[in-house]
Amino acid sequence: MIPFFACLLLMLIGLYAVVTKRNIIRIIIGFSLVEYAVNLLFALIGFKRDALPPIITNAAQTRNFVDPVPQALVLTAIVIGLATTALMLALAMRIYEKYRTFDITEVRRLRG
């Protein structure tokens, strides 16, 4: 169970960074931490101790395999994460060009 709680802790650290940090880049890093924690948790779900890689060479061989589905899903999730991180950084660059700062407390024109 310990690795699962470690994942949860990593996620909470990321969330903490997203909520409390003022620098946009640090917020993005915090978000990446959350995402990595979830991906790691997903990969851990498929893990079994002392199991073989899920490559079946002999159909009669029904040994203990690692579940390959979470690995495939995590690959997809990582690609989606790449897209979101890239877009976030692109937005951060445009915000810097406009506001001349990465401080989120100064990027605050919308109210009400």
Next chain:
Amino acid sequence: MDSTFIPFFVVLPMLAAFLIPLLAKLWQGTSDLIANAVGAALFGLSAYGAVYLYTDSPALVYRMGGWVPTLGITLVYDHLTALVTLAINTVGLAALLFSVRYLDHYTGRWKFYSLFMLVLAGLNGVAITGDMFNLFVFIEISAVASYALVAFGTDFDELEAGFKYMVIGEIGGTAVLLAIALLYAKASTLNMAVVSQVLAGFGHTPLFWFILATFLVGFAVKMALVPFHAWLPDAHPSAPAPVSALLSGVFIKVLGVYAMSRVVFNVFGLSRANAPSFFNLLIGFGVLSIVAGGLLAYAQKDYKRLLAYSSVSQIGYILIGLGIGNYWGVVGALFHLLAHALGKGLLFLASGSVEQGAGTRELDKLSGLETKMPATVWSHLLGALSLAGVPPFAGFFSKLFLIIGAISARMYWLAILAAVFSTVTLAYLVKVANQAFFARRDREPTQAKEAPATMIAAMLFLLVLAVLVGIGFKPALDKLVGPAANVLLNGLGYAKGVLGG
């Protein structure tokens, strides 16, 4: 009936999203043409599907690549999907038609259409998928494209709203992914139908509720329930008007309400009978959203921001309908999903028309638009009547059904609240009319010119549909909304329909 038409809901807009950048340079109007053609095709496809699906016909199932369930991804087209895709593609078509002239003051026309097509592909994908992870992928496709569209103007406000929206929205998306991971750990499968059968054997353990709570957080962020709503009043007004119409009209409902109700009713198999406290929680969130959203909307001075808060409030109505959980409650919720999609889509298009015609959307600076742009003003007024629930428009029947549901569940205070806040809805929409549309003695009429013909046509299209759904509420109820509500109330029967076919 043949189910091969189902994948085209995703294939067509996805293809267009990548064709538009390739062909945009050929001729100036290429991107307009492709986008509107695909929008019309999608609308035709969803109308065809909705008409073809008989009232008592089972769900249509398409197996991707011919793989059997648990191995491959299944696409499911049942009455609920038919209702939701119809709402998506109706508002989508109107928004695309509106964009043709509205984009005149933006650059990068093909980029806009390409992103818009990706949003449509994601929304339709969320509606038709029968697989948990596929649901997440489509949620992210539409969400990522929508972040870019919110920031499309790349000015101060748009960038701020886009970044805020993106961070909060992605936290919600990650919560959904976490819930899917835990669900997979428990059920060892991703097919919604099979998951629901496995979950039925587990009972309501703490882990069951934890997974459900994680899903609820994710979807609550996507649908902007109070207290997860902070991004919406920034993001929806900052987007270009046709995108606001799509985001407020269908995006929050498909990614939030539809995905949540599919998971709660059909995958987790909950109903008012076996989980009353959960449904009371939904009512609580709904009431909070109606009250906070409605009162905050009244205080706004920006036309589009007012409409955005109004969306927060109207989502609350859908939530209390689902929370009431009997037939009329769910029918009211789904009817309101349709009525609000048409009504709010129309109002946001009208706000875009005002912004373009008069050069501002601040209510304090506008006056006497009634004589300058009558078509836009009348679109707003009739749309407002529909949203506030005045017969014979669509919005009247959704609130009527909600109130019938509340009374038959003996929740009289909820019925009273729904009726009272209808008048609040009317109050803030009339406030817009009083301040901006009718002439005021203390102020010169604003210089403005009427919107071009295609923009008026787009508004008229939604207006006619809102009236048609209202006048023809009986066939709409019997053929579309009633069967869709039964899909949800059928609960775990969903699995039999998908796997048996």
